[in-house]
Amino acid sequence: MKISNIQNEIVEEFDIFDTWMDKYEYLIELGKSVPKISDQNKSEDNIIKGCQSKVWLHAEKEDGLIKFYADSDAIITKGIISLLIRTFSNQNPTDIINANTDFIDKIGLRQHLSANRANGLNNMIKKIKYYAIAFSKLN
Amino acid sequence: MIFNMNVLKNIELIRKDFPILSTKVNGNQLIYLDNAATSQTPNCVIESISDYYKNLNSNIHRGVHKLSQLATEKYEESRKKFKKHFNARSTSEIIFTPGTTHSINLISNGFIKFLKKDDEIIVSQLEHHSNIVPWQMLCEKTGAIMKVIPMNEKGELDLNVFATLLNDKTKVVFVNHVSNALGTVNPIDIIIEKSHNAGAAVLIDGAQAAPHFEIDVKKLNVDFYVCSAHKLCGPTGVGILYGKKEWLEKLPPYQGGGEMIDQVSFEKSTYADLPNKFEAGTPNISGVIASGIGLDYINKIGLTNIKEYEDYLLDYATSKLKEIDGIKIYGESKTKVSVISFNIGEIHPYDIGSVIDNLGIAVRTGHHCAQPIMDYFDIPGTIRISFSFYNTIEEINILIDALKKASKMLS
Ligand SMILES: Cc1ncc(COP(=O)(O)O)c(C=O)c1O
Numbered sequence: 001m002k003i004s005n006i007q008n009e010i011v012e013e014f015d016i017f018d019t020w021m022d023k024y025e026y027l028i029e030l031g032k033s034v035p036k037i038s039d040q041n042k043s044e045d046n047i048i049k050g051c052q053s054k055v056w057l058h059a060e061k062e063d064g065l066i067k068f069y070a071d072s073d074a075i076i077t078k079g080i081i082s083l084l085i086r087t088f089s090n091q092n093p094t095d096i097i098n099a100n101t102d103f104i105d106k107i108g109l110r111q112h113l114s115a116n117r118a119n120g121l122n123n124m125i126k127k128i129k130y131y132a133i134a135f136s137k138l139n
Numbered sequence: 140m141i142f143n144m145n146v147l148k149n150i151e152l153i154r155k156d157f158p159i160l161s162t163k164v165n166g167n168q169l170i171y172l173d174n175a176a177t178s179q180t181p182n183c184v185i186e187s188i189s190d191y192y193k194n195l196n197s198n199i200h201r202g203v204h205k206l207s208q209l210a211t212e213k214y215e216e217s218r219k220k221f222k223k224h225f226n227a228r229s230t231s232e233i234i235f236t237p238g239t240t241h242s243i244n245l246i247s248n249g250f251i252k253f254l255k256k257d258d259e260i261i262v263s264q265l266e267h268h269s270n271i272v273p274w275q276m277l278c279e280k281t282g283a284i285m286k287v288i289p290m291n292e293k294g295e296l297d298l299n300v301f302a303t304l305l306n307d308k309t310k311v312v313f314v315n316h317v318s319n320a321l322g323t324v325n326p327i328d329i330i331i332e333k334s335h336n337a338g339a340a341v342l343i344d345g346a347q348a349a350p351h352f353e354i355d356v357k358k359l360n361v362d363f364y365v366c367s368a369h370k371l372c373g374p375t376g377v378g379i380l381y382g383k384k385e386w387l388e389k390l391p392p393y394q395g396g397g398e399m400i401d402q403v404s405f406e407k408s409t410y411a412d413l414p415n416k417f418e419a420g421t422p423n424i425s426g427v428i429a430s431g432i433g434l435d436y437i438n439k440i441g442l443t444n445i446k447e448y449e450d451y452l453l454d455y456a457t458s459k460l461k462e463i464d465g466i467k468i469y470g471e472s473k474t475k476v477s478v479i480s481f482n483i484g485e486i487h488p489y490d491i492g493s494v495i496d497n498l499g500i501a502v503r504t505g506h507h508c509a510q511p512i513m514d515y516f517d518i519p520g521t522i523r524i525s526f527s528f529y530n531t532i533e534e535i536n537i538l539i540d541a542l543k544k545a546s547k548m549l550s
Contacts, residue, residue: 020165020497021497021548024494024497024548025548028548028549052489052504052505052520053487053489053490053519054519073487073519074487074489074490075486075487075490075549076489076490076493076494076549077487077489077490112165112493112497113493117489117493
């Protein structure tokens with residue numbers, strides 16, 4: 001599926017919930033379903049700075065598509081990660097580089113994220129785009 | 140627990156003095172439990188700042204004109220208030236700085252003059268980064284060695300080990316009076332006495348102590364005592380540094396500039412007398428004046444009343460928290476101020492903090508600028524709640540409900 005379609009799908013899913021509490025609960029559920037990443041990929045190099053919780057992000061390229069693997073020691077952060085992985089994993093570098101990332105705002109979550117966490121989220125998106133740029137240059 | 144009922148009766152009146160306490164967060168009444176980071180500001184302090192800019196604004200210590208004289212008087216009046224409050228011998232022992240961090244840097248930097256390679260300095264494991272890093276920089280510059288007083292499982296310092304660290308190479312010992320991360324009140328009287336017996340100077344970081352109980356620097360016989368006005372109902376950007384006159388006279392100035400000089404020529408300048416020697420440039424005049432008003436406000440309620448009431452809140456909250464499944468409280472010293480650090484089960488403190496923030500409850504999560512303590516317990520951080528005299532039992536009840544809700548959501 002195209003990135004923008006996945007994003008619309010996510011926005012629609014969150015639209016069902018009226019309160020931030022319900023949205024949070026959904027996010028926590030999503031967080032619990034993120035597959036664990038290997039200890040080897042939980043390296044210092046893969047840590048994203050700017051988060052109070054630890055976030056690891058690892059990427060690999062397979063058949064022209066980038067696969068993202070990520071983890072965090074905080075569950076809400078993991079929920080956010082799951083949305084990013086669902087959106088950006090298995091996409092080609094060019095689409096990732098050109099993707100809009102305002103779907104997080106559309107979900108109505110950003111005002112419920114602390115400044116620190118919002119900053120962490122921006123850093124995650126930045127790192128995802130960096131990976132895409134790096135992999136596109138490797139072609 | 141017996142406490143002064145009058146304090147309780149007045150609590151609603153006291154709360155009215157703090158406009159921010161009626162703020163709504165996300166539709167919920169704000170519950171402010173991050174007082175160890177910064178205390179809220181009463182109307183009289185806010186008005187003092189606005190009054191200064193409306194009626195007094197001018198530079199101090201230099202103008203012949205009326206406004207400058209009035210502003211100087213008010214500024215110096217504030218110094219007198221802090222001198223009296225901490226029982227210093229004279230006003231020249233009270234220096235105004237931008238904060239605790241700045242004060243510690245001022246002292247540690249001055250000690251370059253007194254340290255040589257292989258001299259020793261002693262810190263505790265319970266310190267805020269502000270009382271670690273400036274001294275590490277001092278070690279880098281001088282080749283001195285830093286030793287650490289360890290703590291135990293309860294968050295108390297091990298004084299037996301401390302005794303073995305002291306020797307004739309020890310030049311300075313720097314410990315906090317109260318730990319910001321755990322709330323432990325340290326036995327600084329013993330630390331000061333033992334350090335002095337070994338010939339070492341002592342700096343006490345009182346940032347977390349000054350808001351909670353009386354401090355008598357003369358009785359403590361401490362060499363340096365530092366704290367921040369923004370934790371004492373004052374504005375941000377003002378620190379109070381007490382130093383024994385003998386020490387302050389020996390220490391070199393930290394910054395050069397106007398106000399701190401006696402005579403200046405290109406060959407050589409001579410420095411002003413205390414306290415001006417350490418107050419280069421135009422200080423935070425309105426802030427210093429307002430800090431004095433904040434101190435007056437605290438003293439009007441009375442630190443004895445404050446301590447009694449906060450102890451009551453601390454006991455109540457501690458026993459209520461212990462009813463929550465999986466809770467682990469860090470820092471269980473017998474002597475504590477109203478600070479509680481904890482985690483619930485395996486839940487990340489940041490997750491709990493985020494959920495209860497949405498419910499309008501302000502707490503601190505993370506390592507609280509005290510990573511060595513977190514390393515000791517092998518945790519990424521804690522949730523820290525810290526009470527002031529304007530917090531209530533009702534707020535604690537709402538917090539407990541919110542924590543239970545958050546814990547259910549997150550487990
Ligand atoms: C024990 C302790 N020391 C030092 C500081 C630093 O104070 P400031 O940020 O006002 O310089 C704090 C502030 O949290 C503290 O709690």
